[in-house]
Amino acid sequence: MKNDSGFFEMVYDVVRLIPSGRVTSYGAIARYLGTAKSARMVGWAMNAAHALPDVPAHRVVNRVGVLSGKNHFAHPSRMQELLEKEGVQIQEDQVINFREKFWDPEKELSL
Template sequence: MEDSKSNFFGDVYEVVKLIPRGRVTSYGAIANYLGVKGSARMVGWAMNQAHGNHSVPAHRVVNRAGLLTGKHFFSGGPEAMQQLLEAEGIMVKDDKIIDFKSIFWDPAKELEL
């Protein structure tokens, strides 16, 4: 079972690495792309494990409403996620991405299967 979790987390990380700078996606969009619709929570767990791994831009993954729900898992404190997003030109107010729909990156549409 542990091996399948590792493979799933690895698949999630490969998708997250493809999110372009200045764009964001959601846990559910990644789950949907990987063929496990309804497993957004598992994607969230994968993101929690990725913090500290600088090759995985976990700050670009938010909830379906554009809220920074994973911010408490970043090293450097809860403001680190917002700072990383703002460094890429993404505006955040009250823990929510401004104009979320216009910068949303859907792997199912952006990555051809």
């Protein structure tokens, strides 16, 4: 990963590595990429990731586990649907046991 193709590509690579049934935060990805203070950019990248088929943007939520970006999907309920299908329980647009489901690239990829 970490293609020099661009910031977005790096983001996509990380997001693609998120295992099913797990979720991560924009900040975690940003930090992994070295742009911790630019978590917004990750969100921005996700917006563009919308065009890509293999980028599970629904597994990316904000730091408290809220589906902040669900509104950007074709159907807002789609994000929750996909997550629940993968075993992630959602309530009030928020991931239940977010701490348990949380997938930290820095930790999981052991770098």
